[in-house]
Amino acid sequence: MATAVTSAASAAQRVLTTGCHELLPSFVIPMFTSKTFIPLNNPPIPIWGALLPPLTYFLALFCLSAGPSASALTLGIKYTLATVSAISFLALPFSFHVPGSAVFTYQLGLIGCFGSARVIDLFFLSRPRIPKRIKVPQPDHQKQGLRRPHAGHEHKEIETHKGGAPVYPPGDNLGWAFEPHPTGLGSRLWWSLDLMISMRGIGWDFASADVRHDISPWQPPSSRQVNMAIFRLIPALGIAIIVTRSMLARLGGQPIESPLVHTSPSIVDLPAPLRPLLVLATGASLFTLFDAGYTLVSAAAMPILSSISNVRKRSLHNIDFYPLLNPLKLTEICSVRSFWSKAWHRLFHRAFLIYGILPFQNLALLLFPVKDVGLLAPSQHPDPARLLPKGTHDWAKVMGAFCASGMVHAISERAALGGRLALPPNNFWLQAGWATGGHAGSVMPDLASAKGLAGNDGGARWSFSRIVPPISGAGEFSFFFLNGVAVLIEGAVWAFVKERRRRAAMQRRTSGQDQQLQQQAEAVTSTGSSAPGTPRRRSARVAKAATAALDDSEDDVKHPGTPPVVTRSSASIDDAELTRWYDRYVGLIWAVSVLLTTGETFVDGWIKSGILAEISYFPH
Numbered sequence: 001m002a003t004a005v006t007s008a009a010s011a012a013q014r015v016l017t018t019g020c021h022e023l024l025p026s027f028v029i030p031m032f033t034s035k036t037f038i039p040l041n042n043p044p045i046p047i048w049g050a051l052l053p054p055l056t057y058f059l060a061l062f063c064l065s066a067g068p069s070a071s072a073l074t075l076g077i078k079y080t081l082a083t084v085s086a087i088s089f090l091a092l093p094f095s096f097h098v099p100g101s102a103v104f105t106y107q108l109g110l111i112g113c114f115g116s117a118r119v120i121d122l123f124f125l126s127r128p129r130i131p132k133r134i135k136v137p138q139p140d141h142q143k144q145g146l147r148r149p150h151a152g153h154e155h156k157e158i159e160t161h162k163g164g165a166p167v168y169p170p171g172d173n174l175g176w177a178f179e180p181h182p183t184g185l186g187s188r189l190w191w192s193l194d195l196m197i198s199m200r201g202i203g204w205d206f207a208s209a210d211v212r213h214d215i216s217p218w219q220p221p222s223s224r225q226v227n228m229a230i231f232r233l234i235p236a237l238g239i240a241i242i243v244t245r246s247m248l249a250r251l252g253g254q255p256i257e258s259p260l261v262h263t264s265p266s267i268v269d270l271p272a273p274l275r276p277l278l279v280l281a282t283g284a285s286l287f288t289l290f291d292a293g294y295t296l297v298s299a300a301a302m303p304i305l306s307s308i309s310n311v312r313k314r315s316l317h318n319i320d321f322y323p324l325l326n327p328l329k330l331t332e333i334c335s336v337r338s339f340w341s342k343a344w345h346r347l348f349h350r351a352f353l354i355y356g357i358l359p360f361q362n363l364a365l366l367l368f369p370v371k372d373v374g375l376l377a378p379s380q381h382p383d384p385a386r387l388l389p390k391g392t393h394d395w396a397k398v399m400g401a402f403c404a405s406g407m408v409h410a411i412s413e414r415a416a417l418g419g420r421l422a423l424p425p426n427n428f429w430l431q432a433g434w435a436t437g438g439h440a441g442s443v444m445p446d447l448a449s450a451k452g453l454a455g456n457d458g459g460a461r462w463s464f465s466r467i468v469p470p471i472s473g474a475g476e477f478s479f480f481f482l483n484g485v486a487v488l489i490e491g492a493v494w495a496f497v498k499e500r501r502r503r504a505a506m507q508r509r510t511s512g513q514d515q516q517l518q519q520q521a522e523a524v525t526s527t528g529s530s531a532p533g534t535p536r537r538r539s540a541r542v543a544k545a546a547t548a549a550l551d552d553s554e555d556d557v558k559h560p561g562t563p564p565v566v567t568r569s570s571a572s573i574d575d576a577e578l579t580r581w582y583d584r585y586v587g588l589i590w591a592v593s594v595l596l597t598t599g600e601t602f603v604d605g606w607i608k609s610g611i612l613a614e615i616s617y618f619p620h
Contacts, residue, residue: 016048021099023047036610037102038418045096045108053092053115054196056085060123061192064130067181082123089115093415102416102610109412114199117351125354126378131195132205135177176205199347205382208349226299233292236284243281244616247274251607266424267604268463275463279599282606285615287330290345334587335494336594337398337487348408353385354378356404357397361388364396395488402484406477414473416609421470424604428466464597465604475605482598490590501578509573 021044063070063078070078092112098104122131182191194203201207251265267275328342362375370392376384388397413422423430468478606612613619 016051017046019044019046019099020050036608036613037100037105037416038420039097039099039105040094040415040418042095042097044099045092049088049092049096053085053089053112056081056088057115057119058192058196060085060119061195062188064123065182065188065191068128068130079123082119086116086119086123089113089119093411097415097418101614103614106412106416106609106611109415110408113408113411114348114351117355121350121354121378129379129382131382132178133191133194134203134205135179178205200349201383206350208346208353208383208385210346225295229292229295233288233295237288237292240281240284240288241616243277244285244612245618247278247281248607248613248616248618250274265607267465267600267607268424268426272462275600276596279596279603282603282612283595283599289615331588332584333591334584335487335490336483336591337490338587339591339595340483340487348405351408352401352404356400356402358384358400360396360400360403361393364393368393394491398487398491399484402480402487403477406480409476409480410473412473413476413605413609416611417472417605418609419472420608421472422475422605422608423468423470424463424465426466427468427470429470463600463604465601468601468604473605475601479598479602482601483594486594486598490587498578502573505573505577 060078060081063074063081066074089112092115093105093109094112096108098108182188198204200211202211247270251269267278270278328338330343333339333343358376358378365373365375370389373388373392376387378384381387464478464482465475468475603612
């Protein structure tokens with residue numbers, strides 16, 4: 001008996017310590033042969049390393065489903081599992097790699113950061129609050145007078161009423177109707193699974209204000225969306241891959257294998273006009289992969305999942321969160337902010353809120369207090385972003401979100417780079433000549449001094465990648481940080497322009513009203529002096545009131561029994577008067593310029609790590 005147990009334990013150990021890549025089919029393994037990707041001195045991710053974080057997370061969620069009345073033993077198990085899950089998630093990009101693939105090693109960073117952030121938020125920062133599932137009307141909604149939305153309805157207002165009361169009021173999500181706490185093994189398991197895969201909070205009380213909850217889940221994409229994916233997005237992806245391959249072929253060469261630095265090739269080795277083209281091709285590849293991939297997969301999977309749901313009498317709302325990307329068309333982008341908030345995806349919004357926006361806003365509140373607004377915490381509200389009045393310390397919200405995003409992507413880039421620096425030879429911060437010589441990359445390059453900056457090349461190869469700090473992963477952090485600064489700049493410029501236009505409009509309106517008031521005063525005076533039976537005192541009073549309006553732009557001068565007097569403040573300036581036909585085009589040019597120029601800091605790391613070569617199927 002003991003021998004059998006020992007043998008079983010040894011077999012289990014061998015299986016769990018086997019590298020995940022060894023289980024891949026033979027026809028897939030040749031895809032994981034990147035020579036550009038040079039991993040850290042860490043082992044390939046084993047099966048136990050891939051299973052431990054999500055498994056402990058799910059078991060901790062199952063304990064959480066017991067509700068606030070859970071026993072002390074359940075609480076102890078829950079927090080132990082949550083702690084193990086958070087640590088093991090965060091260790092993924094630092095402790096393991098995927099052999100021969102920079103892309104999947106990069107994904108370890110995203111999965112590890114998001115998973116760890118979600119576990120810490122859910123079990124520690126938000127305690128004792130437990131997420132609540134929104135009560136979604138089921139197939140009898142037609143009897144209740146509920147409107148069934150069309151396919152692709154995710155971003156439309158859903159006006160649902162039940163018994164005369166709104167099920168999903170447009171205001172605070174604390175006013176929603178919630179399902180009772182799960183009871184029974186099956187309900188608790190399904191509740192845990194739905195919460196585990198929840199990223200945007202669809203069907204849950206912690207959803208942000210932009211999320212629209214679906215009253216008829218499991219709808220596949222419409223035929224129009226599938227046709228767009230097949231006939232527009234996939235061809236666009238093909239063109240982007242061709243452009244990327246041609247740019248990589250033009251760069252040529254392989255990175256110098258060293259323990260510390262990736263030296264070449266670099267995006268600055270391309271002619272200046274071609275760099276934005278490579279950045280654009282990279283962005284188009286990501287955008288079309290996200291959109292087309294999710295559309296086609298969901299079109300195939302939704303009918304199957306819907307059948308399973310009908311059999312099980314359960315619904316996993318968070319599988320059906322079409323579309324993956326936000327609905328703003330790329331041609332409708334009018335600012336950097338509109339691109340990131342309305343065109344790109346918001347899957348990591350919760351993590352950026354808890355670990356970026358709230359800390360920055362709390363710091364801003366400490367430095368610049370706001371009356372009746374205290375420090376914010378996840379435990380105060382399911383969606384704590386709603387606690388701060390709109391527009392209050394907006395700069396902190398912007399920089400907090402972009403810095404948090406930069407940190408997550410920097411950790412992922414560092415994993416794909418194997419912890420090495422990814423800098424152009426003319427990086428501003430390093431000594432001139434650091435990338436030349438036989439020992440290049442074998443020792444950490446010295447920081448630049450007042451003499452001999454590496455960037456002193458007369459600006460012939462200027463790029464934002466030249467100012468990236470000499471820290472592994474700093475390229476992607478710099479990209480998001482610079483985009484945050486760009487959002488603040490465009491906001492300040494737009495506020496200045498609107499104020500100038502408002503004053504000009506007020507001046508024009510005031511000038512016209514002055515003439516109208518003057519004519520009114522003259523007409524009243526003339527009528528009072530010529531019309532028979534009109535008291536001379538009354539006409540003088542009216543004329544005086546009209547004249548006073550010329551000198552008072554704030555108060556309405558009104559006298560009972562007299563004609564209404566038009567004043568300078570009688571009409572407000574609406575937004576239509578503050579916009580111009582060319583604003584959209586100026587904003588689009590600005591946004592595209594910012595994304596393509598700052599994007600060089602992002603793409604340079606992808607060149608050196610081999611990610612670009614992998615996604616474009618370029619020999620590497």
